[in-house]
Amino acid sequence: xxxxxxxxxxxxxxxxxxxxxxxxxxxxxxxxxxxxxxxxxxxxxxxxxxxxxxxxxxxxxxxxxxxxxxxxxxxxxxxxxxxxxxxxxxxxxxxxxxxxxxxxxxxxxxxxxxxxxxxxxxxxxxxxxxxxxxxxxxxxxxxxxxxxxxxxxxxxxxxxxxxxxxxxxxxxxxxxxxxxxxxxxxxxxxxxxxxxxxxxxxxxxxxxxxxxxxxxxx
Numbered sequence: 084x085x086x087x088x089x090x091x092x093x094x095x096x097x098x099x100x101x102x103x104x105x106x107x108x109x110x111x112x113x114x115x116x117x118x119x120x121x122x123x124x125x126x127x128x129x130x131x132x133x134x135x136x137x138x139x140x141x142x143x144x145x146x147x148x149x150x151x152x153x154x155x156x157x158x159x160x161x162x163x164x165x166x167x168x169x170x171x172x173x174x175x176x177x178x179x180x181x182x183x184x185x186x187x188x189x190x191x192x193x194x195x196x197x198x199x200x201x202x203x204x205x206x207x208x209x210x211x212x213x214x215x216x217x218x219x220x221x222x223x224x225x226x227x228x229x230x231x232x233x234x235x236x237x238x239x240x241x242x243x244x245x246x247x248x249x250x251x252x253x254x255x256x257x258x259x260x261x262x263x264x265x266x267x268x269x270x271x272x273x274x275x276x277x278x279x280x281x282x283x284x285x286x287x288x289x290x291x292x293x294x295x296x297x298x299x300x301x
């Protein structure tokens with residue numbers, strides 16, 4: 084079955100039917116070991132970086148996830164590594180709790196970075212004899228997306244919109260005329276202060292003498 088049949092965000096992959104491990108050379112369900120393997124393959128030549136894996140449980144008690152990955156894209160041969168070991172999916176293997184729940188496993192939960200992955204192997208365990216059949220359903224892989232780079236200050240400034248100054252309001256004087264008048268008043272004040280005499284002026288005396296015309300009798 085396809086991982087992305089009903090979900091546009093998941094990647095294209097193929098989930099193979101589960102393979103149940105047998106004890107010895109015996110045949111039939113009675114000799115099953117309680118372990119099965121599910122392989123998930125990606126299109127050849129299209130390894131992915133995984134963000135999360137989602138699935139619906141079907142009476143699986145524990146799952147181990149192994150990845151076939153390269154250290155870097157197109158670098159060396161791919162090798163198997165364990166990304167997660169014996170994750171418990173049921174509260175108790177002998178009871179129903181968690182037996183049909185949905186699960187999401189994120190990359191931060193994994194022991195290795197799930198990058199440049201070419202294939203997955205899910206190892207399922209059910210130690211209880213109460214459930215002869217167990218599996219994982221609706222398995223989907225979601226790609227990891229790098230966060231957008233943080234913009235520099237210069238980038239933010241270049242995106243600023245220049246706001247035009249509002250037009251002159253009707254009835255208000257021209258700003259340039261007002262500025263010119265203020266400058267002239269300031270210059271005139273400076274000239275007046277520079278020419279101001281600092282000599283003291285007496286009330287009636289002139290060169291130490293009084294003008295008789297300025298005196299009055301009381």
